[in-house]
Each structure stands twice: as C-alpha cells, then as structure tokens.
Amino acid sequence: MALNYDQAVAKYEPTLGLEVHVELNTHSKMFCSCSTEFGAEPNTQTCPVCLGLPGALPVVNGKAIESSILIGLALNCSIAPFSRFARKNYFYPDMPKNFQTSQYDEPICVNGYLDVEIETDEGAKQFRVEIERVHMEEDTGKSLHVGGATGRIHGADYSLLDYNRAGIPLVEIVTKIVGGTGKYAPQVARAYVTELRDILRSLQVSDVKMEQGSMRCDVNLSLAPIGSGALGTRSETKNVNSLRSVERAVVGEVVRQANRLETGERIVQETRHFLEESGQTRPGRSKEQAEDYRYFPEPDLVPVVPNSEWIEVLRATLPEKPSIRRKRLQDEWNVSDKEMASLVNAGLLNVVEATISLGADPARARSWWLGEISRLANEKEVDPISLISASQVAEVIQLIEAGELTDKLARQVVEGVIAGGGTPVQVIAQRGLKVVSDDSALMIAIEAAIAAQPDTADRVRGGNIPAAGALIGAVMKATGGQADAAKVRELLLKHLGKGE
C-alpha cells in the first residue's frame, strides 16, 4: 500500500537544500550595456558581448556587484576578499557563447544564515537555514521549441532563440544541507523562500516576482530512514514558481521517494520538473550523465576584490530586517495577521507606509491600496504602484477627510489620475469633482425633490424614516453624485421636522 505524506515522514527523515536564482533589477546587463527591460521585440537587446561574437570583451556591471554584496550582508554572509568569475562550459543554444559566465570556487559571499519562523504543533518555532554561498552569474536566452505536440524539447522540429534575456544579472543563493526539520520540511522550505523574497524586496535589488521568473527556486531533497544518520540520494526539482509550489514540491518528492524506498527501488540522482497542476514531479535529464562543465577562471574579466571600506559603506545602507519591520508596522497600524499578509504578498507595504508617512490615515491608506487601486491594477494587469504615487493617494485621502471629496468622488479622482489626467487637484478642477457642501445649494435640490415626491415627504413626516431614501437619491442624482449623502440626509430630515 502506498504511503501518504504523514506515513512517509513517520519513517523517513527529509533533508533539504534550496537554490534560489534572482534576476537583479539593474538597468543594463551583467557584462554589457544592453537594456534589461522586459517585453521588448526578440533580439533587440543584444550586442557582440551577449551574443558571444568573436573578440567582444565583457566588463562587469558595478551595480550588480554592489547588489550581490548587499544580498550577502543581509544574509549574514562573509564577503570574500577575493572573488573571480568562471566559465561554465556547456553545449546548449540558450547561451550563444557556449558557456555561462558564473562563479565557481571563488564566489562573492559565503557562509551566511537566515532564521525563519514556522508554526509547529508546539507553537511558533525558529529554524536556522545556513547559506553556503551567494554567487553572481548571468541569465540565459529564451528558447521556443517549435513542432511536436507538447512544446517540449522532445519531438520538436527546431528551436527559436531570443537572446534579450541572455546576460541579465543573476544571483544564485545556495543553502547548506537543511536537516532536522522532520515533518516540517515543506513549511521550512516555504518560510525560507518567503523570508528571502522579502529581504531581497527590502534591499530593492530585484522585483522578485516568482510567477514572472525573476525569482526561481530549485528544491533538492533526499530521504533517509529516521535515526540512520545517513544521507540519501537526492533529486533536484526545478520549475518551482510560487511559494505554494515550494511547499507542494517538497511534499510531492517526500511521498514519491518514500514509496520508491518502500518497494526497494533506488532513488536516481536526477533533475525533475515540478508540475504545477498535480503537485507531482516528472523526470528531466539524469544527473549521472550530466555535463562535465569544465569550469575555469574567466580570462576576460578581472577579479573582484571588495575592500572593507566599500563593504562597510554598503552595510550602512542595509534596511531594517523585513520580519522586524513587519512586526513594528503591524503594531503601529494595529492590523490583523491576515491583512498584514495581504499587504506583504501584494508588495504594497512600502507604498502604504509612504502614503501614511505623508499624512494619510493608516486605515484609509491600506484600504485604498488593497482595494480600489489594486482592482484597477488587476484590470490593467500592471503593478498597483506603477499606476499612482503615494503622495497622490495621500492627497486624495486628505481631501476625503477634509470633507471635500466623498468616497465615490475620490474613486473618480483616482481613476482620473491613473488615466493621465494629472495630479488629484488638476483632475478635480478639470472634471468639476467637488463635494457640493454649500447648504443653500443643497436645500434648493432638497426642496425640489420634496416638491416632486410630496407623498414620500408626507410618509417621512409621519415617521417612516427609511422612506427618505428615495428623496436622498433624488438629491444625489440632481447634484450629479457630488453631494455628501450623510449631509443631505441630515438637512432633509431636519427640513421635514425629523432631525435629531
């Protein structure tokens, strides 16, 4: 009978290793000055260096080195006093040079750690994930396999290559072996990748979007009988493209490997591909026949020798640790764990904090960014923070608080700003979006509404307060929605002798 996850971890101890690749958000590529902008026409962001044309000479992007050092510092690593690039040779068309410029035995950062917290049966518990290395390399081009039924390599007639992505700075963060997690291996893996993503976001070195591939995770996993003290043969699962998938990939591999071991089958050291739909993995290329990469020091690039002054300057710019900052902001704003998680997951923490620091009410700032602005961003399939600035949102919120805008008008103002109508004040002026707060103007509309619906007015006078809704509606309509409904209600009831 097949083992399920609980049965598998009752018998076997999982050991994890995680490799995370992050695309840095530099303007230009790692070794040349081509743009890194996403979405350009194919092969319009290439040059002799990233196409590997003969005689082209690479030069390292200084910003990419700084970003890599920042990442190392944030992960409690030592920064290597001497670091070198190396050629990783392989024959595959995603790199036109026939090698990837990477780092081998002299990475820029080594020996760090990241503490993560997970919920266990005994309450919250901290795990330390040790970091082996952080190294610099470059992304590969994009292949499109044409022909065959599946779009996969097998059965394809030919492949089409776009090298716009080739040479975009990439940082690889590799953990040491993570043991002792027991049945919590999936949660530890997810918590680590989550915390890492938050740290990278706080450093502003990458946009860390797993679904878009700017952050990618490979999960190494092996099993050994509990108490054996041995290390089993590991598999490496690629294509894990969301935080939830990290957790599911670990569960899937634990169950698969445990069942193989149960039936006396061998675990093959291999690369496997995560299948998003089923949570299972399928075999990729077998590592036993994997390439011999023939690494050697890159002769076209000079060593990176960070001096301690430079490192200390960078260390001084490190932001507050995300886990500490989250706790602080959650206390300050007094919000639930769930709302805090929504803000973090939507990547809105910085902009909401900025909006509040510009004088906006915290509750309103959160609800505008998570609500209306996120909704509009979703429709347009863009990032909310690309639509409107924190200062513009703060301005709108302050106008609401001053009674100059209703929520409804404010939505129109926000839409106007997003549509390119200028600042909130300009949109208000252009569209005439002011609350009608002049009592005499409102009274004219109220008297007109009563004159048009005398029976309704009588019912209100007779004590049927809910009937006033029809009259308020008529006034709102007459003022083009620019009146404050609460104000209209107050004036109307007072006029009909039903005021407080």
Place this chain on the structure above:
Amino acid sequence: MAAISRDDVAHLAKLARIEMSEAELDHLAKELDVILGAVARVQEVAGADVPPTSHPIPVNNVVREDVVRPSLTQQEALSGAPAQADGRFKVPQILGEE
C-alpha cells in the same frame, strides 16, 4: 602515466559535440598528452608563492556604470545567423537533453 587517456578525449569530444573517428582519437590522445606534459613542466616551476593567475595584467575591480547603451538592431543581431524565423535565431532540434 599518460596525462590524458583516449577515453578522456572521447568524453571531451562528446561534451563539445565533435564527431571524431577512431584514428583521430588515437592521434589526438597522443598529441594532447604531449601538450599536457609540457604544461605540467611549467606547473613544477611555479612555487607556492605564485598564485594561480587568470589574467595577464594584475588589475582588480574594473567595473562599468549601470547605464544602458544602444544595442544592435534585430537585423544586425541576426545578420550572421545561418537560419532565422520570427526575429529569432533558428537552431536544429535539440535531442536527448532537457
């Protein structure tokens, strides 16, 4: 003992996707062995005080500003490609790998 065996050469040829005949393998194994032997002599000369060198000039930390400069046009980029389609480099099917 030979510094490089015939099997090593066959393996390297496979990694580099170079087809070699039996005669070529025999010939190259001997020739490469001589070359490696010569390089090994140089290694003997370098003492512990000479660090492995990857660059002829002792210079470090040469970096560029993170500034975008114009790239080649798509036409220029593809001008040397034996085959192209849809603005992309067209390469033969890739077998036995993923």
